Amino acid sequence: MAGDDEGAKTEPAHDRSLHQRIRADLEERILSGAWSPGHRIPFEHELMAQYGCARMTVNRVLSGLVEAGLIERRRRAGSFVRRPAGQSAVLRIPDVKAEVLSRGETYGYELISGTRRKATRDDRARIAVAAGAPLLALLCRHVADGRPYALEDRLIALDSVPEAADADFATELPGTWLLGHVPWHEAEHNISAAPADARTAARLDVPVxxxxxxxxxxxxxxxxPITAVRLWYPGDRQKLVARFTPSTAAGR
Amino acid sequence: MAGDDEGAKTEPAHDRSLHQRIRADLEERILSGAWSPGHRIPFEHELMAQYGCARMTVNRVLSGLVEAGLIERRRRAGSFVRRPAGQSAVLRIPDVKAEVLSRGETYGYELISGTRRKATRDDRARIAVAAGAPLLALLCRHVADGRPYALEDRLIALDSVPEAADADFATELPGTWLLGHVPWHEAEHNISAAPADARTAARLDVPVxxxxxxxxxxxxxxxxPITAVRLWYPGDRQKLVARFTPSTAAGR
DNA sequence: GAGTGGTCTAGACCACTTC
DNA sequence: AAGTGGTCTAGACCACTCA
Known part of the structure; x- marks a missing residue:
């Protein structure tokens, strides 16, 4: 009958749930290379027999592996280990404050300037607002252990977030404030290297x-559009991101 | 009875599957801010009633939202919209060749040097092999539209991948070759900015x-350890990565 | 104690693909 | 035509947590 068990569920609190154990089993085989790319992994009914469980259970595991990008499935043909998608990788960028604190350094923050202006041509290359739309332009410095850590150059679209005009960014981090007032959002990131110009260099206390x-x-x-921010990190000091990737993930 | 339907499945090919529609519905509410962080979303039995489906179906959707980091669930309490995790983001780094081709430029590749040596102290700071372990050190240039695009400085641990000693890296990209011979692996990435030293500048055809x-x-x-690679991109030319993040994802 | 989510079952129908 | 995965159901038991 439904809900009962024949061996599998008599010991549910052993370690992890059944589907987690199956998932770990399969992942191990794939990541270790025991099942190399292109290899056809057992059919659902075979896995059912091996683990003594219902098809829904193995199906859930396999669906998860598809989502993680580890396998692909074709009807009638079966499920196959995928080739890692190029030299791609999934990174994660923490916010500046968390980054500094995680390095075990003290964190400080200063608002250098905050001005309201109508969007210029240059602004509109950074943030897709209408010509002349009101913007808040912020310049802030992030400090780690007393030394400049990063310079933040931010534009906020006041049409989209009018409350930002009244926020006190001298005491509150713009990123944090925005998170609290614009719950969820999409973001696009762009990383590059550039030499510090005179003003930037002075504010970061590094040579031009x-x-x-x-x-x-x-x-x-x-x-x-909500905001556009440029963060300048002196590259000679320390790095930005590090992250490992057990799977391609996030592919879709 | 199982397998039959009362309204939901009579039109399965309409658009997407039922759970995909439910998922999209809920995501839209969360991402748009209609349900802001902390908001308690309907209980499973409420969603069952709203969508006229079984609990497994809404449970599958909610589990997916947990995995995506959009909600968190507590027994007895309910399911709640999560606060976005800091200013974090998930980026993706394509491999160099794909990157160049996706820019619509022609891709070229040159092996500058390839030598076998025992691991030095400097090498071991980059790749965690035993002292004196055999390494393959490669220096390659990636070319886009005839101009140097990136310089690749790679070490390969021959203890882990002995076949690499016989590979012809003059014609085959090291990254591609490794993908074909070391199916799945973990990787750690580290991005920084640095000025080009004399040798690097010469090889990239940029000023020191x-x-x-x-x-x-x-x-x-x-x-x-399999390999350690450093890719130098002239930062004044173009950027490296760009990626958007609809959800925190990959949190676990 | 009551209600939530976490997990699992034993079936079912369907679409699609390959044979 | 046959067999695979994709999806869904109507239950069930359990652990946990809050009142």
Whole structure:
């Protein structure tokens, strides 16, 4: 009958749930190379027999592997180990404050300037607002252990987030404030390297021309531009991101 | 009875499957902010009633949202919209060849040097092999539309991948070759900015000191180091990565 | 104690693909 | 035509947590 079990569920609290154990089993075989790319993994009914469970259970596991990008499935043909998608990788970028704190350094923040203006031609290359739309332009410095860590150059579209005009960015991080007022959003990131110009160099307390890591992030909410931010990190000091990738993930 | 339907499945090919429609519905509400962080979304039995389906179906959707990091669930309490995890983001780095081709430029490749040596102290800072372990050190140039695009400085652990000693890296991309011979692996990435030293600048045909984007990738397979690669991109030319993130994803 | 989510079952129908 | 995966059902038991 439904809900009962013949061996599998008599010991549910052993370690993890059944589908987690099956998932781990299959992942191990794939990641270790025991099943190399192109290999056909057992059919659902075979896995049912091996693990003594219902088809829904193995199906759930296999669907998860598809979502993780580890396998692909074709009707009538079976399920196959996928080839890793090129030299691709999934990275994760923490926010600046978390980044500094995770390095065990003290974090500080200063608002250098905050001005309201109508979008210029240059602004509109960074943030897709109408010509003349009101913007808030912020320049902030992130400090780690007393030394400049990153320079933040941010535009906020006041048409999309009018409350930002009244926020006090001298005490509150713009990124944090936005998170609290614009719950979920889409973002696009762009990483490049550039030499520090005179003003940037002075604000970061590095020589002019220092190679900097520049991270640009543009943010939308339902198609409306919210903010565009450029973060300048002195590249000679320390790095930005590190992340390992057990799977291609996020492919779809 | 099982397998039959009362309204939902009479029109299965309409658009997407039922759980995909439910998922899209809920995601839209969350991403648009209609349900802001902390909001309690309907209980499973409420969603069952709303969509006229079985609990497994809504449960599958909600489990997916948990995996995507959009919601969190607590027994007895319910399911709640999560706050976006900091300013984090999931990026994706394509491999160099795909990157160049996707820009619509012609791709070229040259092996500058390939030598076999025992691991030095400097090597071991980059790749965690035993002292004196055999390494293959490769230096390659990626070319886009005839101009140097990136410089690849790679170490391969021959203990882990002995076949690499016989590969012809003058004609085959090291990254591609490794993908074909070391199916799945874990990788760690590190992005920084650095000025081009004299040799690097010459090989990239840029002035000495040009700010470069440096991407370092270290790769393991079941704990065994496979390869460590440094990619130098002239930062003044173009960028490296861009990616948008609808959800926190990959959180676990 | 009651209600939530977490998990699992034993079936079912269907679409699609390959044979 | 046969067999695969894709999806869905109507239950069930359990663990956990809150009131």
């Amino acid at each position: 021309g220092t190679a900097c890591l520049v991270m640009e992030r543009r943010t939308w909410r339902s198609g409306q | 000191g040009t700010a470069c984007l440096v991407m370092e990738r270290r790769t393991w397979r079941s704990g065994q």
